Amino acid sequence: MAEEGPPGWISCARTATSDTADGTVGDGTVGDGTVGDGTVGDGAGGSGKDRPRGGLGERIGDIVGGGPVRRWVKADLRARWGQALLAVLAVAGVVTALIAAATLLEDGTNPWRGLFAESGGAHVWIHTASAPDAERLAKLKHVSAVAGPYRTAPVSITRDGRRMAAVLRHGTPAPPAVARPLVREGRWLSARVPDGVVVERSFARALGLTPGAPFVVNALNGTRHSLVVTGVAESAEQGFYPEWPGLIWVLPETLEKVEPALGRSEFAVGLRMTGTDPDATRLLTQQVAIALDNEVGRVITWQRVRASMELDNRLLGLLLGLFGAVGLVAAALAIANAAGGRVLTQSMELATLKSLGFTRGQVALTLMAEHGALGLFGVVLGTVSGHLVTVFALETTPVPSMNAAVAGGAALVVLIAVGVPAWRGCRTPPIPAAPAAPPRGRLSHLARLALLFRLPPALVLGVRDAFTRPAHAALTALGLAVPTMLIVIGLGCWATLDAFLADPARVGQAAALQVRQGQLSPDETESLVRSDPQVAAVYPGTEVEALVLGQARTVVTRALGTSRAPYPFPVVEGRAFAARGEAVAGQGMLDLLGAKVGDMTRVTVGGTPLIVRIVGRVVEPDHDGEVLSVGLDSLAVKDAEPPEFYSLVLKPGADPAVVRGRLMAAGDGRLEVLHVVNPAERLAVIRLIIVASIVVLALVGLANLLTVSALGLRDHAVDLAVLKAMGLTPRQVMATLVTGTGLMVVVGVLAGTLLGAFSAAWLIDLQGHTSGVGAGIGRTPSPLTLAATVAIAVGAALLVALLPARRAARARVPVTAR
Amino acid sequence: MSEDPVVKTVNPVKIYQNGDVPVPAVRGVDLQVEAGEFVAVMGPSGSGKSTLVHMLGGLDQRTSGEIWISGKRADTLSESKWALLRRRGVGFVFQFFNLIGNMTVADNVELPALLAGASPREARQRREFLLGELGLAARADDPPARLAGGEQQRVALARALAHEPSLLLADEPTGNLDTRNTRDVLRLLSQVHKKGQTIIMVTHDHRAASCADRVISLLDGQIVDDAPIPAARRGPRRNAGDVIELRG
Amino acid sequence: MxxxxxxxxxxxxxxxxxxxxxxxxxxxxxxxxxxxxxxxxxxxxxxxxxxxxxxxxxxxxxxxxxxxxxxxxxxxxxxxxxxxxxxxxxxxxxxxxxxxxxxxxxxxGPLEGPRLRDEFFMKLVLAPMTGIADRGALINRQTRHFLGLMRELHHLSETTSPDDRYAHLLIEGAMLHLQADLDWLERCREELT
The missing domain is CATH 1.10.10.10 (Winged helix-like DNA-binding domain superfamily/Winged helix DNA-binding domain)
Structure with a gap:
């Protein structure tokens, strides 16, 4: 009967039906009496190489090639694919959001990278007086391709009475392969439109040029030429106007026409390198200098372009760091909750596995493998979808190194998050025979109180439930508290941005407009701007470079207002300056000087020592906070007169654009009126990320709640049956369950909101401190927002808790021993 | 090696700590089980019989005393070493079957064989053989929850035997079964035993205990009786046609 | 009879x-x-x-x-x-x-069959009083004997054709009686020793 089986001694002749009475049960088979020979069962006949041999190697071997672990994981995943999917999606969502956020922020703070990648840019641009030997340059080490050489000619454009420097650049109708200008509006150069030019975007913005607009350029020889804009393009070869001269691409013929003299033109050639390596770049510039034998006019490296394009405030970086932490915590929470809940529900099966011979390490590794694999799968999925989102939805170029960092960080967090429940699971005692008795709940004091007040039984039971299972209750509360806290922190960021916009004065942006002197005298300028009905105050100011002693570097010293009428700096510590020789500083400046409020400090402005006492710290969003602000009268007269600019604080409700237009008109083109850019305006992208994060966090919270609810119901199955037998209606059963969950939900959400509200301002300030902006910008969401958050979170959570409760209340649960 | 008893205990003691109150469960049960024996451990609930068998399988740590499995000292092993010992030499059958709910019947049975180091092919052959012998070949791909209690326990028995253990420990294997299924499971145990399997079975059911060769009665964690079940008075009957003369 | x-x-x-x-x-x-x-x-x-x-x-x-x-x-x-x-x-x-x-x-001497109470009970009550036997030993001996009987019944049941339903019912009945007596013996042991 067992001829085909492997050699073994068991041979139970019996089948389900054949109770043969022949007493010769299994005599004919291989009962070979090898039974008791030792504990090392050799009967399985496993080939030696598969046989596990003690220690770590064995465990890893089991994970990698071993059947048992893989089978368990496979079976478990099959049994709960919905839950597994949710965990994967939560992690993937977080990682996607992180990558999208990081890419957006990177783009916001560092547009060069995207432009460079998209345009296939050249790393090094060399400007020479005569046409360089391009072939020779192409042979240099590290050079992979050459752009140009292009002939360029300086011109100027007059607008509103001001002359603006620009450069005409030879371009061909066919865009080049290397350093290809990226046409954003209109079209590229075409031989059919000989007067057509393509204008660099920042320059076009400054001039208000759009495709189809005509304009006039003045050549160096004084001739004027009418040209038409056919397109607006971006390029990674130089920084933005006005720091860099405006760039205009024209056809060769047009260039020839505008500037026939070769002696007044330059040649620009771009070298694309094999890699972006600073050392190689330095080497290359040296080689170029040697190769071109001092004909080199200027060498512009990619580092310089990148630096000039970078925003100088770190607010974005600050918020990026915050969101990175938030996202990772959310991912960790999602995966830890899913894994932890699963381990709790599986304690009996884990014990069975142990009784079958799974070692502690094997159980831990099994759990790590299963849940870790889910998490890592989520990370991979998130990385891929993050890549796709950045490429297709946001239309930017992804940053591989950053994406890798995000993915790596997320993977690490996932593994740590899984490690805790795995450790817990591996410590399950190996006795599966005794099913865990449901906790015997006594009526808590609270429940007694509830009874005293004759509350409905469902409520009392629910309350009792919440308090007699502390682990479960804590899991529920924590599962909601953390996402809620993170959401509130996100709202805090939002509120901070709002505060930037709504009240710029509090972040050092009291003045909405800045007037630079044109051809008017200071007195004329001042009286002109003061006469505007909507100008509240005018502060003359100037910015000078000050040498910091012992630092061998300069910082910005800003003189704005006078000691008697100081500019309304947002002082967060100490006071504003009120006398000559007093100053206020940003956090970055204090850190740089190693000073604190009340200290004396000494800098050198244009050779003149400036000794000031720092009497206050201000919120300083510019220049990493490395700004020293003094009254104009504190500076030496040679530096202070005449003021470089006037900062205009407008009356409340005044529209800066309207005032600007009026002033420009009043000044008759002789005033330069600039709109002060609020850093928050450049941070609009953050809002998108906040919304996305809140959505992801809400999902994480709900997923956590579902996990915990499922866990609770499992513990409850018998109780429910008993309750029903005692005469509770399904509605009351449901109410019991929802009350139990709801109480913990309220506790969790409230705790999360409070923690979030406290930590949001603190975290932002902490970030502000480290980034030099300085503490004092953080805002807590308004009470109304907080109340709405709590209401929505509790409502949504209860709705989610209602679903399983409803199902459980209706299900017919037999009263059986488990 | 074959002369060593499969199980030998020297004064093992297990004391649970209930808060600050020590609760002795097993109080020095000297025991020796030779290869091929079928021993039933009986006693009222709370007499320490389950604790004893758990200790023999390393599921529970003894407080003091010695446990020797096949001539090797086992009570000093770490939890992991015990696990290795179990996967190579000990099979467990529990009262509540304890099949892995997510895995099919086939996977449940193959798991210990794979753990013991068998190749997937060997494990499959072993499983097919065992399930065939137990009349469950048709249920191989079902989840355990779809099986009746008796069938589940038969699967659990197949699982316990999948890695050909030298010792089969059964903790109330019939405790959760009706009379008919109890009879089936006991018959299987007897047959397995006839083939030479060493079995230690904890039970509070005398009918189950009577399948064993030897009954150990525990009371309050101590042995009160340890004796072979006497052979039938009139020797083995040759066939069922004989008249049974049941006294009483 | x-x-x-x-x-x-x-x-x-x-x-x-x-x-x-x-x-x-x-x-x-x-x-x-x-x-x-x-x-x-x-x-x-x-x-x-x-x-x-x-x-x-x-x-x-x-x-x-x-x-x-x-x-x-x-x-x-x-x-x-x-x-x-x-x-x-x-x-x-x-x-x-x-x-x-x-x-x-x-x-x-062990007693046969399920209706042991009368006589075994007497033994149990009287034995320690007279010092002629130990109660634990009495119970053990009786338990073993019954287990032997039970085993015999098992064997009989196994060797009896499954078609013989009345026979099986009879065996079953005897076993249940035996089981009750064994349970009672265990009870005696718990209470008396």
Whole structure:
């Protein structure tokens, strides 16, 4: 009967039906009496190489090639694919959001990278007086391709009475392969439109040029030429106007026409390198200098372009760091909750596995493998979808190194998050025979109180439930508290941005407009701007470079207002300056000087020592906070007169654009009126990320709640049956369950909101401190927002808790021993 | 090696700590089980019989005393070493079957064989053989929850035997079964035993205990009786046609 | 004797050892009581009532004297006349060596079948009193014996054709009786040792 089986001694002749009475049960088979020979069962006949041999190697071997672990994981995943999917999606969502956020922020703070990648840019641009030997340059080490050489000619454009420097650049109708200008509006150069030019975007913005607009350029020889804009393009070869001269691409013929003299033109050639390596770049510039034998006019490296394009405030970086932490915590929470809940529900099966011979390490590794694999799968999925989102939805170029960092960080967090429940699971005692008795709940004091007040039984039971299972209750509360806290922190960021916009004065942006002197005298300028009905105050100011002693570097010293009428700096510590020789500083400046409020400090402005006492710290969003602000009268007269600019604080409700237009008109083109850019305006992208994060966090919270609810119901199955037998209606059963969950939900959400509200301002300030902006910008969401958050979170959570409760209340649960 | 008893205990003691109150469960049960024996451990609930068998399988740590499995000292092993010992030499059958709910019947049975180091092919052959012998070949791909209690326990028995253990420990294997299924499971145990399997079975059911060769009665964690079940008075009957003369 | 024939299995449901007759039921307790100390007839009656209480119907004094007479005739006890001042002499009985041996043989012998209570119960109650046997040992011996019977029934059940339903029912019935007795023995062990 067992001829085909492997050699073994068991041979139970019996089948389900054949109770043969022949007493010769299994005599004919291989009962070979090898039974008791030792504990090392050799009967399985496993080939030696598969046989596990003690220690770590064995465990890893089991994970990698071993059947048992893989089978368990496979079976478990099959049994709960919905839950597994949710965990994967939560992690993937977080990682996607992180990558999208990081890419957006990177783009916001560092547009060069995207432009460079998209345009296939050249790393090094060399400007020479005569046409360089391009072939020779192409042979240099590290050079992979050459752009140009292009002939360029300086011109100027007059607008509103001001002359603006620009450069005409030879371009061909066919865009080049290397350093290809990226046409954003209109079209590229075409031989059919000989007067057509393509204008660099920042320059076009400054001039208000759009495709189809005509304009006039003045050549160096004084001739004027009418040209038409056919397109607006971006390029990674130089920084933005006005720091860099405006760039205009024209056809060769047009260039020839505008500037026939070769002696007044330059040649620009771009070298694309094999890699972006600073050392190689330095080497290359040296080689170029040697190769071109001092004909080199200027060498512009990619580092310089990148630096000039970078925003100088770190607010974005600050918020990026915050969101990175938030996202990772959310991912960790999602995966830890899913894994932890699963381990709790599986304690009996884990014990069975142990009784079958799974070692502690094997159980831990099994759990790590299963849940870790889910998490890592989520990370991979998130990385891929993050890549796709950045490429297709946001239309930017992804940053591989950053994406890798995000993915790596997320993977690490996932593994740590899984490690805790795995450790817990591996410590399950190996006795599966005794099913865990449901906790015997006594009526808590609270429940007694509830009874005293004759509350409905469902409520009392629910309350009792919440308090007699502390682990479960804590899991529920924590599962909601953390996402809620993170959401509130996100709202805090939002509120901070709002505060930037709504009240710029509090972040050092009291003045909405800045007037630079044109051809008017200071007195004329001042009286002109003061006469505007909507100008509240005018502060003359100037910015000078000050040498910091012992630092061998300069910082910005800003003189704005006078000691008697100081500019309304947002002082967060100490006071504003009120006398000559007093100053206020940003956090970055204090850190740089190693000073604190009340200290004396000494800098050198244009050779003149400036000794000031720092009497206050201000919120300083510019220049990493490395700004020293003094009254104009504190500076030496040679530096202070005449003021470089006037900062205009407008009356409340005044529209800066309207005032600007009026002033420009009043000044008759002789005033330069600039709109002060609020850093928050450049941070609009953050809002998108906040919304996305809140959505992801809400999902994480709900997923956590579902996990915990499922866990609770499992513990409850018998109780429910008993309750029903005692005469509770399904509605009351449901109410019991929802009350139990709801109480913990309220506790969790409230705790999360409070923690979030406290930590949001603190975290932002902490970030502000480290980034030099300085503490004092953080805002807590308004009470109304907080109340709405709590209401929505509790409502949504209860709705989610209602679903399983409803199902459980209706299900017919037999009263059986488990 | 074959002369060593499969199980030998020297004064093992297990004391649970209930808060600050020590609760002795097993109080020095000297025991020796030779290869091929079928021993039933009986006693009222709370007499320490389950604790004893758990200790023999390393599921529970003894407080003091010695446990020797096949001539090797086992009570000093770490939890992991015990696990290795179990996967190579000990099979467990529990009262509540304890099949892995997510895995099919086939996977449940193959798991210990794979753990013991068998190749997937060997494990499959072993499983097919065992399930065939137990009349469950048709249920191989079902989840355990779809099986009746008796069938589940038969699967659990197949699982316990999948890695050909030298010792089969059964903790109330019939405790959760009706009379008919109890009879089936006991018959299987007897047959397995006839083939030479060493079995230690904890039970509070005398009918189950009577399948064993030897009954150990525990009371309050101590042995009160340890004796072979006497052979039938009139020797083995040759066939069922004989008249049974049941006294009483 | 009721005998049920079912197929090829015959189960005697009635005992084939000496039935517990009235005399039988008094004989051994009397021996046991005398093993403790010599006594006269009336004392024995009182001792019987005291020991068994309502659990066991006490025989009347006449039966006791008849039984004592027979025991004396069998040489298991002997009587000595003791003079009394105002009444006729009374006979005080004591156990002979032969009587003690008979008692020990009875105590050591396992009892058959499920209806053990009457006699086994007596053994259980009387044994420690007389010092002739240990209760634990009694219970163990009885338990083993029953387990042996149970095993026999198992074997019988296995070797009986499954088609023979009545036979199986019979075996089942016997097993259930045995099981009840075994459970009761265990109970005795828990309570008495």
């Amino acid at each position: 009721h005998v049920i024939h079912s197929g090829n299995v015959t189960v005697n449901t009635q005992c084939d050892y000496a039935p517990v007759t009235e005399e039988m039921g008094v004989r051994l307790p009397l021996l046991a009581l005398l093993a403790k100390e010599p006594a006269h007839g009336y004392e024995l009656k009182q001792a019987l009532e005291q020991t068994f209480g309502a659990a066991y119907p006490s025989p009347n004094i006449g039966q006791i004297y008849v039984t004592l007479g027979r025991l004396e005739k069998d040489g298991l006890i002997r009587a000595v006349a003791v003079e009394q001042s105002s009444r006729p002499n009374k006979k005080v009985y004591f156990l002979t060596q032969q009587g003690r041996e008979a008692l020990i043989a009875w105590a050591d």
